[in-house]
Amino acid sequence: MVQQHLSYKEMTDFGCFYTPQKFVDKLIEMVKTNVDGYAEYTYLDSSCGYGAFLKSLYPLRTIGCDIDEKAIEKAEKFYPNSKYYNLNALSGFTRDSINLNDSDKLIIIGNPPYNDTTSRVKNDIKKAEPCVIDDDIKTRDLGISFLLSYNKLKPDYIAVLHPLSYMIKKANYDLLKPFYNNYTLIDHCIVNSQEFSMTSKSKGFPIILAIYKKSKNVFKYSDVLGLNFITSDNKSFNLKHDYIRNYISKYPSKYKKYTDGDVLFFTMRDINALNRSRTFIEELSDNSIIIDKNKIAYYCYVDVFKDHIDKLPYYYGNCDVFINNSDFLRIKDVFITKSVQKHPWLKSKISYNENTDFDLIDNYFKKLFQM
Numbered sequence: 001m002v003q004q005h006l007s008y009k010e011m012t013d014f015g016c017f018y019t020p021q022k023f024v025d026k027l028i029e030m031v032k033t034n035v036d037g038y039a040e041y042t043y044l045d046s047s048c049g050y051g052a053f054l055k056s057l058y059p060l061r062t063i064g065c066d067i068d069e070k071a072i073e074k075a076e077k078f079y080p081n082s083k084y085y086n087l088n089a090l091s092g093f094t095r096d097s098i099n100l101n102d103s104d105k106l107i108i109i110g111n112p113p114y115n116d117t118t119s120r121v122k123n124d125i126k127k128a129e130p131c132v133i134d135d136d137i138k139t140r141d142l143g144i145s146f147l148l149s150y151n152k153l154k155p156d157y158i159a160v161l162h163p164l165s166y167m168i169k170k171a172n173y174d175l176l177k178p179f180y181n182n183y184t185l186i187d188h189c190i191v192n193s194q195e196f197s198m199t200s201k202s203k204g205f206p207i208i209l210a211i212y213k214k215s216k217n218v219f220k221y222s223d224v225l226g227l228n229f230i231t232s233d234n235k236s237f238n239l240k241h242d243y244i245r246n247y248i249s250k251y252p253s254k255y256k257k258y259t260d261g262d263v264l265f266f267t268m269r270d271i272n273a274l275n276r277s278r279t280f281i282e283e284l285s286d287n288s289i290i291i292d293k294n295k296i297a298y299y300c301y302v303d304v305f306k307d308h309i310d311k312l313p314y315y316y317g318n319c320d321v322f323i324n325n326s327d328f329l330r331i332k333d334v335f336i337t338k339s340v341q342k343h344p345w346l347k348s349k350i351s352y353n354e355n356t357d358f359d360l361i362d363n364y365f366k367k368l369f370q371m
């Protein structure tokens with residue numbers, strides 16, 4: 001059901017992008033195939049919106065919570081067969097808050113809000129902190145806090161949609177360590193964020209429909225790196241690449257001082273960020289890296305990679321720029337020549353052997369992107 005009662009600003013503050021019905025159905029189907037005796041569990045959606053998941057679980061036992069009173073009012077009309085609580089699921093939230101016992105068999109299901117409260121995108125309309133969050137689950141992203149709140153309720157399974165970046169970016173995985181210590185991924189499907197209405201006007205990012213099971217085994221970061229991810233259109237991909245961070249620094253260093261003749265490059269984040277940001281720059285700022293000129297070819301590589309991002313599937317959006325180093329080194333002068341053509345001011349600052357055989361670059365990316 002499409003969200004109707006909030007403004008765009010309110011939606012952004014609370015991460016209120018309701019889930020398309022086809023993903024609600026898909027996640028429930030995944031629960032049914034992965035959980036023996038799925039009908040014996042209580043299902044909790046602690047950020048239920050209008051109750052799309054709860055209604056689709058009929059006739060099973062369900063509980064819905066939402067901080068938004070109007071959403072709960074609508075949910076009560078839309079699907080009266082569920083219990084509802086108008087509460088903040090990130091503060092003082094326990095099984096007691098929803099009258100559940102420790103022994104009740106529980107599955108948490110849903111699509112929590114995700115909004116990175118430190119991200120620069122949309123900062124002008126985003127509140128720094130949209131609701132009170134308990135200290136032990138407070139992070140820079142509401143969705144990460146939600147996953148940590150699930151962990152505290154100790155459900156048997158967690159069936160949830162979340163950005164794949166929560167799992168594959170090491171800094172996010174580290175924030176989620178208490179969660180991954182107790183929950184292991186047992187099934188998944190990757191979908192494109194562009195399929196959610198009103199989000200991702202730019203290039204989409206990958207969202208995972210995940211089924212996690214309570215487990216005594218830790219779900220380690222090395223397990224994530226070993227995964228073969230499957231998308232809704234049956235493509236598969238993994239993270240076993242060689243990345244640019246293995247060759248150059250992606251961030252500015254406090255210790256390097258700028259001198260005349262230095263070459264500057266914009267801070268690098270993931271591939272989607274590179275798609276939006278600049279590469280070689282002429283002015284010094286907090287975001288400029290003073291590059292090691294011995295590594296100029298690798299910076300030119302990133303600069304030229306940017307021009308080929310549109311050929312890359314959305315699911316690589318949260319990865320770092322990747323590289324086939326041996327193939328690249330054979331044609332590095334072509335990459336430098338291409339960059340100098342794009343940024344003519346570079347020519348006087350670096351030395352290289354000109355090579356304009358740009359077909360070599362196209363062939364390189366065809367092979368790298370397996371097209």
Ligand SMILES: C[S@@+](CC[C@H](N)C(=O)[O-])C[C@H]1O[C@@H](n2cnc3c(N)ncnc32)[C@H](O)[C@@H]1O
Nearest residue numbers: 017018019047048049066067068088089111113
């Ligand atoms: C992405 S929407 C999902 C709604 C619904 N589960 C669906 O998929 O259609 C997120 C919901 O989380 C709610 N929400 C945001 N912060 C919350 C909080 N701290 N506690 C409970 N609900 C919250 C919002 O009001 C919104 O309805």
